[in-house]
Amino acid sequence: MANWPRLDAGDAPTLAILHLASQMLGKMRVAHAPWVNHGWHATLHPVAEGLAIEPIASDAGNFTLTLDLCRHAIVLHVGDGERDLLPLDIGSIAALHRNLVVMLESHGLPSTFHNRPNEIPGAPPFAEDVAPRDYDPDAAERLHAALCRIEPVFERFRAGFLGKCSPVHLFWGSFDLAVTRFSGRLAPEHPGGIPGLPDRITREAYSHEVSSAGFWPGGASAPPGTEPLFYSYAYPEPPGFRDSGNDISGGIFDATLGEYVLSYEHVRRSPDPDRALLMFLQSTYNRAANLAHWDRAALERDPVAP
Structure with a gap:
C-alpha cells in the first residue's frame, strides 16, 4: 500500500x-x-x-x-x-x-x-475560462506516482492478447487511462449522444466489438466528492454481462455508468494492489469475451515476461 x-x-x-x-x-x-x-x-x-x-x-x-x-x-x-x-x-x-x-x-x-x-x-x-484556478503540486505528483504503478499492470494485461488491441493511452476528453481489446467483429452502430463528443467520432471508436478497461482519477467533469476508480465495459454489451456472480474480482456493476467499477482506494489498500487490479481486469474481460463468444483460443496468449 x-x-x-x-x-x-x-x-x-x-x-x-x-x-x-x-x-x-x-x-x-x-x-x-x-x-x-x-x-x-x-x-x-x-x-x-x-x-x-x-x-x-x-x-x-x-x-x-x-x-x-x-x-x-x-x-x-x-x-x-x-x-x-x-x-x-x-x-x-x-x-x-x-x-x-x-x-x-x-x-x-x-x-x-x-x-x-x-x-x-x-x-x-x-x-x-478566466476563473482563478488552484494548482497543488503534491496532488499532481501523487497522480503521477499512481499512473506509474497502474500503467505497468495495464501493459501486462495488454500483453496477454494477440488480437487487435489499443496501446495503453489517455483519452483527454474524459481524462481516463485506457486499454481496449477487440474481438475482430463489426459492432452495431453506436447510438452516440455522448455530451461534447461528435457522434461520428463515437461511432468510429465503437465500430467493432470491444472489451475496454481503464482508470479514471476524476477531472473537470467530475461531480464533487467523486473518488478515483477503475472500470471495465463491453460494447455491445452481451446478455447477462451485468448479472451478479462470483466471477468478478472485487468490482460491482454500476448501472448508471453501464460499467463494472472498482475503487482506486480498494486496490491501494489491498495486500497486493497489482494482483487485485489485474484480477479485476481479467475477470471482467473473461465475462465479456465468454458471453459474447469471442474466439479466445485465437486471440489470447500468456504474457511474455520481460
Whole structure:
C-alpha cells in the first residue's frame, strides 16, 4: 500500500487543470496530424515524467508536448534540440491557453487548435475560462506516482492478447487511462449522444466489438466528492454481462455508468494492489469475451515476461 499513493476528492482542482491542459495538447494533434482509426493518434501516452502526445510534423521541425507532472509544466521539445516550458500554475485556463499559443509561436510552430473543451458539460472556451484556478503540486505528483504503478499492470494485461488491441493511452476528453481489446467483429452502430463528443467520432471508436478497461482519477467533469476508480465495459454489451456472480474480482456493476467499477482506494489498500487490479481486469474481460463468444483460443496468449 505504501507504494500506491492516496488520491482523494481534495485533488479535484488540480485534476481539473490537468484535464483541461491535456485537452489542449490532444487537440493540437487533432489539428495537425492525420486522423487515425478510433482517434488513437490524438491520445496522450504515459512517459517517465507524465503524459505526452506523439510528435507533430511541421515546417519548423517535429515537436512534441508533455504534461510534465514532475516539473509541473507543459514542456515543449523540438526536433532540433530546443526545449521550452510553460508552468501549469499560471492562474487560469485562459492564461494557460494564451501562453501555450505564445510559446509555440515563439518557436515558429503551429499553434492553432479547437478552442472549446470536449465532454465537459457547460465548459467555456479555453480562452474565456478566466476563473482563478488552484494548482497543488503534491496532488499532481501523487497522480503521477499512481499512473506509474497502474500503467505497468495495464501493459501486462495488454500483453496477454494477440488480437487487435489499443496501446495503453489517455483519452483527454474524459481524462481516463485506457486499454481496449477487440474481438475482430463489426459492432452495431453506436447510438452516440455522448455530451461534447461528435457522434461520428463515437461511432468510429465503437465500430467493432470491444472489451475496454481503464482508470479514471476524476477531472473537470467530475461531480464533487467523486473518488478515483477503475472500470471495465463491453460494447455491445452481451446478455447477462451485468448479472451478479462470483466471477468478478472485487468490482460491482454500476448501472448508471453501464460499467463494472472498482475503487482506486480498494486496490491501494489491498495486500497486493497489482494482483487485485489485474484480477479485476481479467475477470471482467473473461465475462465479456465468454458471453459474447469471442474466439479466445485465437486471440489470447500468456504474457511474455520481460
